[in-house]
Amino acid sequence: MIDKAERLLAVKSVKPTSVRILVLAHLLKDAKAQSLKDLEVSLYNTDRSSIFRTLKTFEEYKVVHSIDDGSGMMKYAVCAEGCNCDPKDLHYHFYCTNCSLTYCLLDNPIPIVTLPENFKMHQANMVIKGLCDKCP
Amino acid sequence: MIDKAERLLAVKSVKPTSVRILVLAHLLKDAKAQSLKDLEVSLYNTDRSSIFRTLKTFEEYKVVHSIDDGSGMMKYAVCAEGCNCDPKDLHYHFYCTNCSLTYCLLDNPIPIVTLPENFKMHQANMVIKGLCDKCP
DNA sequence: CAATGCCATGCAACCCGATTGCAAAGGTTA
DNA sequence: TAACCTTTGCAATCGGGTTGCATGGCATTG
Secondary structure, X not given: OHHHHHHHHHHOOOOOOHHHXXXXXXXXXXXXXXXXXXXXXXXXXXXXXHHHHHHHHHHHOOOEEEEOOOOOOOEEEEOOOOOOOXXXXXXXXXXXXXXXXXXXXXXXXXXXXXXXXXXXXXXXXEEEEEEOOOOO | OHHHHHHHHHHOXXXXXXXXXXXXXXXXXXXXXXXXXXXXXXXXOOOXXXXXXXHHHHHHOOOEEEEEOOOOOEEEEEOOOOOOOOHHXXXXXXXXXXXXXXXXXXXEEOOOOOOOOOOEEEEEEEEXXXXXXXXX
16 A cells, blocks of 8 residues: 555655655545544554645645535545546545545536536535445 | 514524524525624624524524535525425535635536445535636 | 523633644755 | 755644523513
């Protein structure tokens, strides 16, 4: 997972520092979107603000995308291959109100929404809330 | 607008106190969703926590629905007639990244999203971000 | 009318995630 | 080695949301 992280950073032209490799390796580890706090707990000897700034850098270089799932904490997930975080790359997210996990629903593309005249869409944030398959 | 607010409160069985009437009248005044701060500024002589609790009450009684548009501040908008805040009543919201206004796009129903097996949808929060017709 | 109790309100304080200022550490270049 | 830039760690701050508590209004009961 460490190598995978290093390779991804190279592809995205982000200097591979120790914190960045650790954070990205953790994000790659499973499919769920993780919050700053999640990462802070996992990487307990790394400073919160360093992780925070790392995530901002990742966003800037399209390594991860952020998800506001309404839980009060921003979540971060590694971008799928070829993702440019354009509207066409957007996908739904699913937030489980029981276990607080956030999933990327990559199979469902965001539909075309007809906007009022002269409205222009740049991004979208689509979150479905409910219970995941592990929660009753 | 005051009378309209009073009537709506009666319909929803919410005791019509002065703060509640004022808050609701302000929310009815225009179609844009308003934040706690917006209301605090408009009703400058009313306490923030009173407005806050009023909004919570309104949500509980389905007078308003809240929208997390990703701006960092929850927005509130009066429920359309007949709205029960069920998934079927959901609609898209549009957040203008320039002027920070949030609009309800009532004409577009939320499509059916095929969830992974055993995932259950209860609510959804769909926000499109971009520029509204008044912003360049 | 007086006593009681409930609910709304105002004020102040707190919580917590996000963010920033600043100095030290690490690495790169001249 | 010296100068420089970036990253990191620590501490502090910011801001929206939320809560504890005392006051005040209002209605119900005796």
